[in-house]
Amino acid sequence: MTPRPRVVLVDGVPMSGLVALAEDPKAVVVAFHGGASTAAYFDCPGHPDLSLLRTGAAQGYTMVALDRPGYGSSAPYPDAMARPEQRVALAYGAVDKVLGSNPRGAGLVLLGHSAGCELAVRLAADDRADEADVIGLELAGTGVEYHPSTAEILKTATATQRPTGLRDVLWHPAHLYPDDVLSGMTNSATGALYEVEMTKSWPRQDFPALAAAIRVPVQFTVAEHERVWRSDPETLAQIGAMFTSSSRFTISEQAGAGHNLSLSLSAAAYHMQVLSFVEECVAAQQGTSKELEAG
Numbered sequence: 655m656t657p658r659p660r661v662v663l664v665d666g667v668p669m670s671g672l673v674a675l676a677e678d679p680k681a682v683v684v685a686f687h688g689g690a691s692t693a694a695y696f697d698c699p700g701h702p703d704l705s706l707l708r709t710g711a712a713q714g715y716t717m718v719a720l721d722r723p724g725y726g727s728s729a730p731y732p733d734a735m736a737r738p739e740q741r742v743a744l745a746y747g748a749v750d751k752v753l754g755s756n757p758r759g760a761g762l763v764l765l766g767h768s769a770g771c772e773l774a775v776r777l778a779a780d781d782r783a784d785e786a787d788v789i790g791l792e793l794a795g796t797g798v799e800y801h802p803s804t805a806e807i808l809k810t811a812t813a814t815q816r817p818t819g820l821r822d823v824l825w826h827p828a829h830l831y832p833d834d835v836l837s838g839m840t841n842s843a844t845g846a847l848y849e850v851e852m853t854k855s856w857p858r859q860d861f862p863a864l865a866a867a868i869r870v871p872v873q874f875t876v877a878e879h880e881r882v883w884r885s886d887p888e889t890l891a892q893i894g895a896m897f898t899s900s901s902r903f904t905i906s907e908q909a910g911a912g913h914n915l916s917l918s919l920s921a922a923a924y925h926m927q928v929l930s931f932v933e934e935c936v937a938a939q940q941g942t943s944k945e946l947e948a949g
Contacts, residue, residue, distance in 0.1 A: 655674045655676075655708060655711040655712065656674070656708070657672040657673060657674040657697050657705075657707040657708065657711075657717065657719070658672065658673055658674070659671070659672055659673075660672070660673050660752055661727050662747075662748055662751035662752055663751070664743075664744050664747035664748050664751060665734070665743070665744070665747065666734070667723075667728050667731045667734045667735075667744060668727040668728060669720065669721070669723075669726075669727065669728055669744060669745075669747070669748035669751070670693070670720075670721045670726035670727035670728070671693045671718060671719050671720040671721050671726070671748070671752065672693045672694070672696070672697055672707060672718075672719045673716075673717070673718050673719075673752055674707045674708065674710070674711035674716065674717040675711075675716050675756055676711055676714050676715055676716045676717075678714075678757060678759075679714060679715055679716040679756075679757055679758065679759040680713075680714045680715055680759045680760060680932075680933075680936050681715055681716075681758070681759040681760045681761055681762070681763055681789065681932060681935070681936050682715065682716045682717075682718060682753065682758045682759060682761070682762050682763070683706075683710050683715050683716070683717050683718065683762075683763050683765060683928075683929075683932060684718045684719075684720065684749055684762055684763070684764050684765065685706065685707075685717070685718065685719045685720070685764075685765040685766075685767070685770075686719075686720060686722055686745075686764075686765065686766045686767070686770030686771075686773045686774050687719065687721070687722060687725075687767060687768075687770050688767045688768025688769045688770050688795060688914075689768060689769040689845045689849060689853075690816065690845050691725075692721050692725055692726055693719035693720060693721050693726065694719075695719070695767065695914075695916055695917065696717075696719040696916055697719065698832075698835065698916065698917050698921060699834075699835070699838065700832075700834055700835075701832060701835070701921075703922055704832075704916070704917070704918075704919075704921040704922055704925075706719075706765075706916055706921070706925045706928065707719055709922065709925045709926075709929065710925070710929055710932075713929055715759075715929070715932065716753070716756065716757075716758070716759070718749065718752055718753070720745060720748055720749070720752075722741075722745075722769075722770060722773055722846070723735035723740070723741045723744045723745065723773075723846065724845070724846020724847065724848065724849070725846060728744070729846070732846070732847045732848070735846070735848060736847075736848050738776055738860075741773060741776070741848075742773070742776050742777055742780050742782075745773055745777055746777065746780075746782055746786060749762070749786070750786075758787060759936070760787075760789055760935070760936040760939040760940060761786075761787030761788060761789040761935075761939060762786055762787055762788045762789065763788075763789060763790040763791070763792065763931075763932045763935050764777055764778055764788060764790070764791050764792070765791075765792040765793075765794075765928065766791075766792070766793050766794070766796070767794050767795050767914075767915065767916065768794075768795035768796060768882070768913065768914075769796075769845070769849060769852070769853065771793045771794075771795065771796035771861075772796075772852060772856055772860070772861075774791060774792075774793065775791070775793070775861065775864045775865065775868070776864060778791045778868045778870060779864040779865075779867040779868050783870070788870055789870055789871075789935045789936070789938070789939045790870050790871045790872070790873070790931065790932065790934075790935030791868060791870055791871070791872045791873070792872075792873045792875065792928055792931055792932075793872065793873070793874050793875065794874075794875040794876075794877070794908075794915055794924075795877070795880070795882065795883070795913050795914075795915065796856075796861070796883060797857060797882075797883030797884060797885065797889065797893065798857045798858065798861060798862065798883075798884075798889065798892060798893055798896075799857055799858075799883070799884045799889060800857065800882065800883060800884070801823075801880075801881050801882060801883060801884055803823070803881070804820075804823050804881065804882050804883075807819045807820050807823065808820070808853070816845075823881050823882055823913070824882065824912075824913050824914060825912065825913070825914065826879060826881050826912055826913075827879055827912060830879065830910060830911060830912050830918045830919055830920065831912070831914070831917060831918055831919065832917075832919060835917050861896070862896045865893075865896035865897050865898075865900075866896060866897070866898050866899060867899060868897060868899060868900050869899045869900060869901060870900065870901065870935070871900065871901055871902040871903075871904075871931075871934070871935055871938060872897050872900045872902070872903045872904070873904050873905075873906055873928075873931040874890075874893060874894070874903070874904070874905050874906070875905075875906045875907075875908055875915065875924065875927065875928075876890065876905060876906070876907050876908065877908050877911040877912055877913055877915055877918075878907065878908060878909050878910060878911055878912075879911065879912040879913075880912070880913055881912070881913065882913050890905055901938075902938075904931075906927050906931070908920065908923065908924045908927065909923075910923075911924060
């Protein structure tokens with residue numbers, strides 16, 4: 655199924671993305687891309703076999719990849735997304751508008767990559783998560799402490815200028831990506847204005863505080879060659895310990911992949927891991943519903 659572009663208006667702000675609707679979905683997967691990217695991250699240009707959206711739709715899920723606030727059609731409206739609560743409202747509003755009266759199956763599984771994890775985590779921790787039927791959260795490419803070399807690089811970051819050396823870190827090792835992806839996607843637009851401050855407070859403050867409020871199952875995927883974030887056993891144990899309210903927390907390690915999992919040559923394997931987790935969330939939700947009915 656070919657994902658289709660959509661633009662919906664949320665509180666006067668146009669929100670864009672890519673959508674692949676299943677006729678009778680088992681669930682809905684809502685994905686949020688990282689920095690200096692777009693929803694196309696989840697529909698790898700020129701490589702349909704590496705597309706999360708196409709793979710998920712083929713397995714019976716409705717797939718939604720939103721351009722995060724500050725990207726795509728919402729980019730000209732920085733004042734409408736400066737605060738976290740504004741971004742959460744825009745994202746939930748966009749999901750509701752995009753899905754409309756279409757069936758949602760067992761509910762929503764949120765997926766965040768890199769800087770997109772901030773929005774996915776905020777949505778899962780928000781009071782609206784229950785009303786929206788959020789049943790799971792997949793995170794990849796984030797953490798609580800930057801890799802030492804990356805931390806030095808990020809000190810020079812601004813909203814309009816990517817720091818020297820960051821590209822090499824994000825796309826290491828280069829041989830794990832298709833050549834045309836390296837030459838195309840790596841030249842993406844600069845990030846949103848709010849992201850400079852967001853990235854400073856995320857690892858040590860916002861991420862731990864929000865993680866403790868999430869009750870749904872969480873899968874945390876680590877790429878074998880992740881160089882943006884520390885991912886040693888001690889750090890991963892620290893991350894797992896933050897999700898004190900989650901019904902289940904698991905770590906999935908993806909071999910043969912760097913930071914940009916969904917654009918790598920091993921993207922198909924990663925996406926199967928993601929969809930396996932989604933299937934588990936659906937089964938858990940259905941089990942809970944049966945228990946409630948029996949009770």
